[in-house]
Amino acid sequence: MEKQLVNAIQDEYAEEFAWCYGCGRLNKEGHQFRTAWDGEETVTLYEPKQAHTAIPGFVYGGLIASLVDCHGTGSASLALHRKNGFEPESGEEPPRFVTASLHVDYLKPTPQGVVLKAVGTVEEIHPKKFKVAVKVYAGETLCATGEVAAVVMPASFAK
């Protein structure tokens, strides 16, 4: 499977919003998840590290939750950016979303040593609130499904 996406939305986040442990390109200790369009769906690829174990050989649920979370906010950003007439490669600063709620159903143990692929479909439920349905695959195996409600980061967030 491909391991690298081009034109990820996180590449375009404003610098002050690029420090997330999950998806911040400037956070060198973090996962640096990157999310891009694949047709009308969104995709994030990530191979968990050896330490990200649940029991040896399987990925711990918190990593999958993090992947779903940041894939959700990234997907929402892609969608609103596109609605506004832009793609990641446009060079415009995209909107930054935060997570209102996160849900994950763990369907099967997720094997380590495999690139995980999160696939999302985005639905606008309010001009500032998007819902993202997420499926997480290890190879061909659907290991988890999730849903993220993401909202445009309020100007007051860090105040």
Added chain:
Amino acid sequence: MEKQLVNAIQDEYAEEFAWCYGCGRLNKEGHQFRTAWDGEETVTLYEPKQAHTAIPGFVYGGLIASLVDCHGTGSASLALHRKNGFEPESGEEPPRFVTASLHVDYLKPTPQGVVLKAVGTVEEIHPKKFKVAVKVYAGETLCATGEVAAVVMPASFAK
């Protein structure tokens, strides 16, 4: 606030189940969450690291999801262990749970530099399935609520 609990259930997990990145005492790279009884409630304390940022100054949602997740499985283990007549200090091997589903509602930005306190209430919904309602506080501030459905790890889990 206190930063260390005594008699955490994770201290008693069988060695092969003590490698979780979230709550495994043997995973030196992980969070090493520890969960204990506080009366009829369960508690996990954790101070996120500087790198666990969302935007600078605030904790990223994936860390909070991980905390809720492992607090949930640990709380379920505490509850079933107690039902079986044991406490962590009994020295018996406790049951090991895995997460079936995880839900988190992010209520407020969670400040960094503060010990987070996850508080859980456990409800048995089936002899092998427990539901844990979780509240995550930063100091006195309720920052997130969550719910975990945890099931006894099937013998076939890693097969």
